[in-house]
Amino acid sequence: MPTLSVFMDVPLAHKLEGSLLKTYKQDDYPNKIFLAYRVCMTNEGHPWVSLVVQKTRLQISQDPSLNYEYLPTMGLKSFIQASLALLFGKHSQAIVENRVGGVHTVGDSGAFQLGVQFLRAWHKDARIVYIISSQKELHGLVFQDMGFTVYEYSVWDPKKLCMDPDILLNVVESKQIFPFFDIPCQGLYTSDLEEDTRILQYFVSQGFEFFCSQSLSKNFGIYDEGVGMLVVVAVNNQQLLCVLSQLEGLAQALWLNPPNTGARVITSILCNPALLGEWKQSLKEVVENIMLTKEKVKEKLQLLGTPGSWGHITEQSGTHGYLGLNSQQVEYLVRKKHIYIPKNGQINFSCINANNINYITEGINEAVLLTESSEMCLPKEKKTLIGIKL
Secondary structure (H helix, E strand, O other): OOOOOOOOOOOOOOOOOOHHHHHHHHOOOOOOEEOOOOOOEOOOOOEOOOHHHHHHHHHHHOOOOOOOOOOOOOOOHHHHHHHHHHHHOOOOHHHHOOOEEEEEEEOOOHHHHHHHHHHHHHOOOOOEEEEEOOOHHHHHHHHHHOOOEEEEOOOEEOOOOEEOHHHHHHHHHHOOEEEEEEEOOOOOOOOOOOHHHHHHHHHHHOOOOEEEEEEOOOOOOOOOOOEEEEEEEOOOHHHHHHHHHHHHHHHHHHOOOOOOHHHHHHHHHHOOHHHHHHHHHHHHHHHHHHHHHHHHHHHHHHHOOOOOOOOHHHHOOOOEEEOOOOHHHHHHHHHHHOEEOOOOOEEEHHHOOOOOHHHHHHHHHHHHHHOOOOOOOOOOOOOEEEEEEO
């Protein structure tokens, strides 16, 4: 029997769990609040799940006609077709021309893992990545592990307080960047499914090729499934088929077969007009609740006389948005008030409810009054673009 372990030189790794969440869990303060959950939360403080999803799950579990054989490596074909129609619209020119396709992926980062593997294999000289928005920590690790150098690139216009699409397009063209989009929760920004993917329509209309990570976990409330897809837009069908064939080989090596249940639930909803209508209505209700929460936060800060203009809170779309606090103010909230907020001040507004809104707004007011004022930085990007310099 061998006496030495082949693992003897392997050190204990640091936990991958975010340091903010780790600190929050270790805090024994009874009224602590965490405002950085990734999932959409209900007023009761639980992860949101669309009622139509719960109903569809039950129906599928009781369907004796279904078989539970492994899916093909590329995934459930009906799921891919329905998801592409959701992303681009059924009458999209790219779909009509058969130059858009997808691979059913595993987990929320599976599409990035697969896409980066492909880029590393077929663009060996491309080693610089530009990530736009606050997603560097989330997606940058995937690229860094594959040997890419990751930079952040801002398209924020501080005068207009908005993203400038012309800057984005000029950057992509001038630097020969291959776009890699992330659409994590279509429908939870404005409740308009088409509006939430308008940036993709624009790039399609301009003739760009690109990858897109389409996550369908958050907008359906199927967090435990990690349902998603790597979407490919090519110049023509021949190029698309070549790319998909290479991706199939990579996917086979990574996970062989994607999971089935979540994809079946989503496909059943997207392909049934009645269920689709229920799902859209549930998205609308979530967005309206979040907008109402933002209005209440802004009003309470104004009533408290909190220095600064807080209109930017209600101008942002989606579950997550920026409070516009500086680093000192964020640190004060975490250390003194036990209100856990990321350093960039971006919070999940669905974490705010009737039970904690007064404490949160009073804490913000206190933090602003007791810390040195500094210029507020209010980026409000609602989608992620990752660009690979070719």
